[in-house]
Amino acid sequence: MKYMLLINAAMDDETGPAGNGCTVEDWMAYDKAVKEAGIFVTGHSLADLVTATTVRVGPGGERTVTTDGPFAETREVLGGYYVIDVPDLDVALDWAARCPGSWGGGSVVVRPVAEF
C-alpha cells in the first residue's frame, strides 16, 4: 500500500524554514535507507516557499495568479515529500519517524494514497 509522507518544516519567521538540527548527511542517510529498503516510489525536495506561485480559476474561467508568502503567520510549510510502498500504517509511521523532517519541531503527515 502506498503512503505519501508530507514533510513539513517549522518556520522561524517569514525568512525561511527554521533549522531543526538535521544535517545534509541525515537526509542523505534517510534517502539511502528508503531506497535500499525497496519501498521508494517517488519523492522530491521542494524549492523555497518564496518561489511558489498559486493559481486559482474562478467560475467564469478567469485566472488569478498569486505569489505565496512571505507568510509571517505560517507555522509549517511543505518542504518535500516521499511516496513509499509498505504493508501497513504502522510501517509507514515508522518511516515517518525515521525521517529527519519529523525531528526538532518539524512534522511529517502520513496520507494513504487512494486506490481506485
Added chain:
Amino acid sequence: MDERAAETAAPTGPAGERAAGPATELPAESAVEAVFREERGRLLAALARRFGDLDLAEEVTSEAIEAALVHWPVQGVPPKPGAWLMTTARRKAVDRLRRDTAYAARLAILGAEAERADPVPSPGPDADLPDERLQLFFTCAHPALPAEDRVALTLRCLAGLTTPEVARAFLVPAETMAKRIVRAKKKIREARIPFRVPGPDELPERLPGVLQVVYSVFTEGYAASSGPDLQRRDLAEEAVRLARILRRLLPAEREVAGLLGLMLLVHARRDARIGPGGELVLLDDQDRGRWDRTMIEEGRGLVVLALTGGPPGPYGVQAAIAALHDEAVNVATTDWPQIVALYDVLLTLTPSPVVALNRAAAVAMRDGPEAGLTLLDELAGEPRLRDHHPYPMARADLLSRLGRFAEAATAYREALGLAGTEAERAHLRRKLDAAESAAPGGAPRG
C-alpha cells in the same frame, strides 16, 4: 464472578446442557447473546485479522451467531463451538466476497500483503479458536485514531456492546456514535491500520494506549456512578471485564495487573460511595463495612504482582495507593506516610498537577492541613487545575479544617461552579452550607 469460568461456559456450559432439550428451554435471546458476548470478540478478532476488514468481520460474526441461535437448539451444540462459529462465519464471508468481486479483489491484495508482513500464527492443537483479541485491542487503541474513537471501538468490538449501548454509555445520540464508529472503521480500513500485536520493542510504547482506553471506560463509568444513571456502573464493570481479558492475554505485563488491581480496589467501594438518598459519599465518610472484601482481596494480590519483579508503573503505584485506603479501618489509621511516598513515585513516573494535588491532600493527612494548604497554593497557577473542581474542593476542605470558614465557603462556591455531576454538586452544597453557618458573621441561614 470468575470470568475465566464464564468464558469457558460459553461454548460448552449452559448451551451444551440445553442442547438435548427442545428449543423452548433456551433462555431469552438476550441471555444467549450475553453468553456469546465473549465469543463474539474472539470471533471478530480472528476474522478481522484474516480478512483485514472490520466491517466484513462484524457482519459475518453476527450472521454466524444468528445461525448458531437457530441451529444449536435443534441440532445440538457442536463439539467445537468456536470452530463451528468460525467456519460458519468464514463461509459467509466467502459468499459475500463471491457476490462482490471488486471488494474481494481489494481484500485479497490486502490479505496477501498482511500475511507477508506478519504471518498468522497457527492455533495450538487444543485450541478451539485461537484468541486473537489482543491484535484487535491494539488496533482499536491505535494512536492514529482519535482518543474518543478508540474507546468507542473497543467497547463495540471487544466488550461487544451495540452501537446504541455505546452511545448511551457516553451520553451522545446513537447517530453521533454510529458516525464516530463508521469513521474509525473507515480509517482502519483505508489507512490500513494493521491487526497485529506490536513487537517486544514497541510494546512499552503501545501498551499504555490500550490500558488508557480501558481505564477511561472505567473512569467514565465512575465519574457518575450515582443518581439515576445505573448504566454507568455497567460501564465500570465492562472496563473490569476488558482488563480481565487483557490480563489473560498478557499475563507477564505487570501494568495490566496494576490496572486490573486499581479498578477492582476502587470498584470495591461502589456501594458505600452512594448514600441512601443517591448522594455521593466521599472516601472519608464511607461505611467501610459495605466495601466488597472479595474484590479487595483480589485487587491486593494483583498489586503484589504489579510491584514485583521490576520498576513500578503508574497503574501499579495507583493500585497500591488504593489498596492502602482499602486496608485501613478508617481515615485516621490510614498509612498516610506510605501513601505520600507512593505519590512521590507516581509524580516521577507521570508528573502532572492532578497527581500533585492528590499528593498535597495526602500530605495534609500526614502533616496537618497547613502543610497541605501550602502545597496546594503552590499549584494555584496550573492551567490544568483551572477548571478542575477537585482543586478548589481540596482547598476548601483544608480551609475548613483550619477554621477559616469564610475562605472555605468561597472555595466551595468556586468548586460548585465547576463540578460535573449532580451528586457532586449536592455534596458541595452541603459542605458550603456547613462552612457558611460556621463562618463568624456569616449570614444566618433560614
